[in-house]
Amino acid sequence: QVQLVESGGGLVQAGGSLRLSCATSRSIFSVDLNAMGWYRQAPGKQRELVASITRGGSTNYADSVKGRFTISRDKSKNTLNLQMNSLKPEDTAVYYCSVDPVYGSRYWGQGTQVTVSS
DSSP: OOOEEEEOOEEEETTOOEEEEEEESSOTTOTTEEEEEEEEEOTTSOOEEEEEEOTTOOEEEOTTTTTTEEEEEETTTTEEEEEEOSOOGGGOEEEEEEEEESSSOOEEOOOEEEEEEO
16 A cells, blocks of 8 residues: 655646645555656546656656656655646646556545646
8 A cells, every 4th residue: 555645736827836746655666666657637627647757767748748847756755746837727737646556556646736827
């Protein structure tokens, strides 16, 4: 089992920045854990991948956030982070942290709201 707790969401004006963090209940480099990621879900829309990072450190971004968002890990704090710059109103959503175990189903955090005003 892995517990994930997101923080850092809030209200920001367009063009601003936010940094999301996801605290995990155990080492993010545990041998039984694979990729980690950030997803988001806007009202009336499906949950979509924002960014992911593999166990080896390779990253992947949705086209809509490339060049603006950066995913990273902090081994000492066991956190997954998402630096979001140049935010747009269309980035407004609930953002979820996830981790994929080697065996079993994906773990999810409870989500944190990000609202970007125009």
